[in-house]
Amino acid sequence: MRIGIPKEIKNHEYRVGVTPDGARELVASGHVVSVQTGAGSAIGYADAQYQSAGASVVADAAAAYAGDLIIKVKELQPSEFALTHPGQILYCYHHFAPDPPLLEAMLARQVSCVAYETVTAPDGSLPLLTPMSRIAGRLAPQFGAWGLQMANGGSGVLLGGVPGVAPAKVVVIGGGAVGSSAARIALGMGADVTLLDRSAEKLAHLEEAFGARLKTVISSGSSLPPLVRDADLVIGAVLLPGKRAPRLITVDDVRRMRPGSVIVDVAIDQGGMGETSRPTSHTDPFYLVHGIVHCCVPNMPSAVARSATLALTNATLPHALALANKGLKDAVADDVGLRNGLQVHAGRVTHAALAQDSGRAFAGVLEK
Ligand SMILES: NC(=O)c1ccc[n+]([C@@H]2O[C@H](COP(=O)([O-])OP(=O)(O)OC[C@H]3O[C@@H](n4cnc5c(N)ncnc54)[C@H](O)[C@@H]3O)[C@@H](O)[C@H]2O)c1
The missing domain is CATH 3.40.50.720 (NAD(P)-binding Rossmann-like Domain)
Structure with missing residues (x-):
C-alpha cells in the first residue's frame, strides 16, 4: 500500500504520525512510505532518518496525501480537506462531534476515517487515546x-x-x-x-x-x-x-x-x-x-511532542500495519476494536455514538 505521512499544520503541532522506526516496520512489510519533508524535524527526526528507514521524502503535502493510507496525528485542518481523495483511509484523531464542518467535509469527500480516539481494546478501554x-x-x-x-x-x-x-x-x-x-x-x-x-x-x-x-x-x-x-x-x-x-x-x-x-x-x-x-x-x-x-x-501533548510521538507510534503502529497489510475491509472485519474506530466510510457515519450525536443515520455494515 502507498502510505503518506504529512507534516502537521495545527498551531504548535510538532508530533508526527510515524517515527523513523515505525516507517522502517511499514517498509519491511512491503509498503511504500512517503514522508513530507520536515515532518519530524522539530523533534529530532530528520528527513535522512526516514530515508535510511527506507521511506521516500516528498516535497509537499500534496505528495504525502497522494497515498492510500494517511497516518497523521491531529484532525484535518480546512486547508487540508482538498488534499484527500475518495477511498483513502485517514488514520488519526478526528474529534468529529464538536466539528460539524469537518464531518461534513469527510463525508462529502468519501474518505474512510479511522479515529484513534474510539479504537477499543478487548476490555473496552481506548488504547490509542x-x-x-x-x-x-x-x-x-x-x-x-x-x-x-x-x-x-x-x-x-x-x-x-x-x-x-x-x-x-x-x-x-x-x-x-x-x-x-x-x-x-x-x-x-x-x-x-x-x-x-x-x-x-x-x-x-x-x-x-x-x-x-x-x-x-x-x-x-x-x-x-x-x-x-x-x-x-x-x-x-x-x-x-x-x-x-x-x-x-x-x-x-x-x-x-x-x-x-x-x-x-x-x-x-x-x-x-x-x-x-x-x-x-x-x-x-x-x-x-x-x-x-x-x-x-x-493539542496539549504537542508541548512534549517528542515523548508524545514515541508514545503514540507505540500504540498506533500495530493497527496501521493491519490496515496496510489487509486493507480496510478485512482489517476491521478481523478486529472489532479497530472497527469501533471507523467513524466515517463511503459518505456514511459508521460509529453509533457519532451518528446519534450528529443526528445522522448510522451505517452499521460496510457496503464497499
Ligand atoms: N486537550 C488535549 O490535548 C487532550 C489530550 C488527550 C485527551 N484529551 C481529552 O480528554 C478527555 C478525557 O479523556 P480520557 O482518555 O481521560 O477518557 P477516559 O474514558 O479514560 O475517562 C473519562 C472519564 O470520564 C468519566 N465521566 C463520564 N461522564 C462523567 C460525568 N458526568 N461526571 C464525571 N465523570 C464522568 C468516565 O467515567 C471516565 O472515567 C477526552 O475528551 C479526550 O479526548 C484531550
Whole structure:
C-alpha cells in the first residue's frame, strides 16, 4: 500500500504520525512510505532518518496525501480537506462531534476515517487515546499552575502552598486516563486534590492507588457545582466516546468562582466541559471569562511532542500495519476494536455514538 505521512499544520503541532522506526516496520512489510519533508524535524527526526528507514521524502503535502493510507496525528485542518481523495483511509484523531464542518467535509469527500480516539481494546478501554491522555493529564496541573500566576490573570495561588499557607484546591472532573494522571501530578505538587467521577468502581480503584490523600466524590448535579465554585483550579477530564463532552461547568458556576481561579478544560477536543470553554492554542493558551482564567488547548501533548510521538507510534503502529497489510475491509472485519474506530466510510457515519450525536443515520455494515 502507498502510505503518506504529512507534516502537521495545527498551531504548535510538532508530533508526527510515524517515527523513523515505525516507517522502517511499514517498509519491511512491503509498503511504500512517503514522508513530507520536515515532518519530524522539530523533534529530532530528520528527513535522512526516514530515508535510511527506507521511506521516500516528498516535497509537499500534496505528495504525502497522494497515498492510500494517511497516518497523521491531529484532525484535518480546512486547508487540508482538498488534499484527500475518495477511498483513502485517514488514520488519526478526528474529534468529529464538536466539528460539524469537518464531518461534513469527510463525508462529502468519501474518505474512510479511522479515529484513534474510539479504537477499543478487548476490555473496552481506548488504547490509542490513552497514551495522549496520560500526557495531557500530566501536563494539566502544569498549565493550571501557570494560569494561576498573576501575569496570566491568575489569583496568585501556589499549587503546593508553603509551610503555614494552605495549598491550592484542585478539582478534577473525570477519573479516566487524563483525570488520574492529573490527580497524580497535582498530588505530587502538594495540592489539595478532589476527583469526581460518576463511576463508583473507578473512584474505589483510584482511592486504592493514591490512598487517603486523594478525596473522591461521586459526580452528580448536586456534588459538582459547590466543588467547582470553591476550587482554585478545575481540570475537565470527562469523556463520552464519540460524543460531544457534556457541559458540566455552567456559566453560573464560573460567575461564582473566585476571580483568578483557573479552568483547564482538557476535554476541549470533544467540545469542552464548560459553557464558557472555547479552543485556544499553545501560542495563546489563556483567556478570561468573568475573571476566571480558561485554558483550553486541544493539542496539549504537542508541548512534549517528542515523548508524545514515541508514545503514540507505540500504540498506533500495530493497527496501521493491519490496515496496510489487509486493507480496510478485512482489517476491521478481523478486529472489532479497530472497527469501533471507523467513524466515517463511503459518505456514511459508521460509529453509533457519532451518528446519534450528529443526528445522522448510522451505517452499521460496510457496503464497499
Ligand atoms: N486537550 C488535549 O490535548 C487532550 C489530550 C488527550 C485527551 N484529551 C481529552 O480528554 C478527555 C478525557 O479523556 P480520557 O482518555 O481521560 O477518557 P477516559 O474514558 O479514560 O475517562 C473519562 C472519564 O470520564 C468519566 N465521566 C463520564 N461522564 C462523567 C460525568 N458526568 N461526571 C464525571 N465523570 C464522568 C468516565 O467515567 C471516565 O472515567 C477526552 O475528551 C479526550 O479526548 C484531550
